[in-house]
Amino acid sequence: MVNLLKKRQSKQTGSVLTTFAIATFSLQILVLILFIIQGLNIRQLSLRKPPNFVQMIDGKTPTVTDELARDTESISLFVSKTMTAMFNWSGNLPPQNIEEVAKPKPDPGIQVRTLKGGNRNVTTSTWIASFAISEDFRKGLLSAIAELTPPEVFANNSSQNITAQLVIKRLYPPQKIAPGKWRVGMVADLVQTKRSDNRRKVTAFNKDLLVRAVDYFPYPLSENSTDLQKAIYSTRTDKLEIYEIRNLCLIDEYNSPDDQTKQCLNNKSNSNFLR
Structure with a gap:
């Protein structure tokens, strides 16, 4: 009887x-x-594109939009800011503090290979602004600008020094040509001035610029990042x-019918600035 109880207890314990x-x-x-599920969710969040926001005119909370959508005013501001930075050649480095505003440092320039x-x-400001250009187009554009830039821009002698400024006369409203494009x-003049006698050379600079939306991932910069890196x-923050x-093919109206635009472009086989 005792053995039977022990066997039952052993079976119950094992069970x-x-x-x-x-x-x-x-x-x-x-x-x-x-x-695993949590890890996959975290990975998807890390790879997700950051949403785009557009500030409403009436001051309402920014609204999430399509990732390829951009505000027309933002596009115009981006073009104006980029082209001005690329073609304003002062011979000085961009000021980084109040002291440099009063006493700017001379710009040694950045060497690039020409066509x-x-x-x-090219000037430092030109080189920095060129990062707003697509990578496959940037190298050729810098080479062309290097050939346009007078060596006297970098001369320390005031009697030889030349400055340049892009004077934008008109910037046409952006026309959508494809999703995100x-x-x-732009109708503008490139005005070069010799500092010694203020003689000026004015060159018409009328261009058609093709702009597209791009992704941008705001990786944080370290505290010891240089002013140039910043x-x-x-x-790239404008996306x-x-x-x-x-x-630019100047005709009666910039927003003319497509057949007139095509005819204008076809009549100029060398209409591309670099391509």
Whole structure:
């Protein structure tokens, strides 16, 4: 009788241990599955594109829009800011503090290779602003600007020094040509001035700029980042880039019918600025 009771107790104990082991194992599997799901969710959040916001005219809370949508005023401001920075050649570095505003540092320029094979300098502000240009277009554009930039821009001698300024006369409203792509016409003059006698050379600079929306991931900069790195970083915050520049075909109206525009472009086989 005693042996029978011991056998029953042993069976019950083994059954309880087996049930406990199965329950523990199942719980561990469940926890592992939850960890995997959580990890996948975190990865999806890290890869998700940041939403775009547009400030409403009446001051309401910014509204999330399509990732390719951009406000027309923002596009115009981006084009104006980028082109002005690229073609305003003062011979000085952009000021970083109040002291440098009163006493600017001379710009040594940044050397790039020209289309003809030689090396020429572009201004530091031009080089920084060029990061708002698409990567496949940026190198050729810098080479062309280097050939346009007079060496006297970097001369320390005031009698030889030349400055330049892009005077934008008119910036046409952006025309949407495809989802996330716009065409912006610019009528401007590139005014070069010799400081010694204020003689000026005015060159018409009428261009068609093709702009497109791009992704931007705001990676934080370290505290010891240089002013140059911060400036380059800031050029991409508009989530826009210029991917082509053409000579602007001036006709009666910029927003003319498509057949007139095509005819105007066809009559100028060399209408592209660089391409």
